[in-house]
Amino acid sequence: MYKLTVFLLTILMSVSVLAQQTQVQEPLVFKSQEQQERFDQLTKELRCLVCQNQNLADSDAPLAHDLRREVHELLQTGRNDEEIKQFLVDRYGDFVLYRPPVQTNTYLLWFAPLVLFLIGGLVIRASVKKRTALFNANKNSND
Amino acid sequence: MSSRLLPLMAFMALVVLLLVGLKISDKKTQIPSPLIDKPVPAFDLPVLANPSRQMTNESFLGKPYLVNFWGSWCVTCRAEHPVVTDLANLNAVYIIGMNFRDESPDAIAWLQRWGDPYDVSLIDYDGRTSIDFGVYAAPETFLVDPSGTIVFKHLGQLTWDIVENEILPRVASMESGS
Numbered sequence: 001m002y003k004l005t006v007f008l009l010t011i012l013m014s015v016s017v018l019a020q021q022t023q024v025q026e027p028l029v030f031k032s033q034e035q036q037e038r039f040d041q042l043t044k045e046l047r048c049l050v051c052q053n054q055n056l057a058d059s060d061a062p063l064a065h066d067l068r069r070e071v072h073e074l075l076q077t078g079r080n081d082e083e084i085k086q087f088l089v090d091r092y093g094d095f096v097l098y099r100p101p102v103q104t105n106t107y108l109l110w111f112a113p114l115v116l117f118l119i120g121g122l123v124i125r126a127s128v129k130k131r132t133a134l135f136n137a138n139k140n141s142n143d
Numbered sequence: 144m145s146s147r148l149l150p151l152m153a154f155m156a157l158v159v160l161l162l163v164g165l166k167i168s169d170k171k172t173q174i175p176s177p178l179i180d181k182p183v184p185a186f187d188l189p190v191l192a193n194p195s196r197q198m199t200n201e202s203f204l205g206k207p208y209l210v211n212f213w214g215s216w217c218v219t220c221r222a223e224h225p226v227v228t229d230l231a232n233l234n235a236v237y238i239i240g241m242n243f244r245d246e247s248p249d250a251i252a253w254l255q256r257w258g259d260p261y262d263v264s265l266i267d268y269d270g271r272t273s274i275d276f277g278v279y280a281a282p283e284t285f286l287v288d289p290s291g292t293i294v295f296k297h298l299g300q301l302t303w304d305i306v307e308n309e310i311l312p313r314v315a316s317m318e319s320g321s
Binding site: 049050062063066067070089090091092093 | 176177178244269270271274275276277279280
C-alpha cells in the first residue's frame, strides 16, 4: 500500500512539473543572455493588471501575454529599462510598478515606517529615562 | 492614568484605519487612468464592416466621440449592450466600437445577433491599440473631446447612471463650448 502511494505521488508530481514547463513556453527569442536577464527582471517588477497580485512573469492572463510581448519588442528596439517602465506607466499608471516611485503622493508610503520607528525609539527612551529615575530614587531612599 | 488610556487610543486609531480601509476597498480595483486629459493614443485600424478601409484617430477629430472596447468573448460587454444601444438611440454622441482581441466573423455574428449600436467598429486584432489606451479589462469606455483629448474613462460595465451623470453632461458642455 505504501509503495503504491509513493508511486502515485511520484507520477502526480512529474505531471505537475510538466504542466509548469508547458506554461512557461512562449515564442520569445532574445538576442543575448543579457537581454533575456533584463526581460526576466522587468517582468518580475511589472504588475499584471488583470490579476493584480501577480507580476507579468508569473501571470498567464491574455493581457500579461500581450504585455510580455510588448516588453520583448521594446527590448529589441534597444530601449533601456527606464524607458520600458515609462511606456507602461504612461498607459497604466504607477500601479503597474511593483516598486512605487518616490514622489509627493508616495512620501507617506515610503517614509511612514521610518517616522514610526523614530516615534517608537522616542517612546522607549522616555520610558527608560522614567524608570531609571524611579530606580535611582528607590535606591537612594533605601540607602 | 494617561498611560492606561494610551493603548485604548491606539486601538481606536487602528479601528478607524480599518473602517476607512473597508470603505474604500471596493474602489481599490479601479485604477485611475493616466490618460485623462491626454491626447487620444494614435491608431490606424481597419473597419470591421469593410477591412480594406483604415481609419485613424485623426478621422474623428472635430466632434466628441466615445471609444467602447468590446469583444464577442466578453460577457460583461453583452451585459452592457442594452445601455450602449439606448445611448446610441439618443444620437447624442458618436460611438466607436473597438473590437479587440477578437475574430472578425465572431464579432460580426455578435453584432447581428444583439444589434449594432456602433457608428463604426474598428478591428484591434492583436490588442495593440488597447494597450495604448491602457485597457486591462473589458469593457472600457473613453470619452474624447473634439480636439482629440480624453476627458473621461469608465472601467467595466456602462450603466445608465454613468451615461446620464458622467457622459451626457460632458458631451453637452463640449457642444455648448464649441
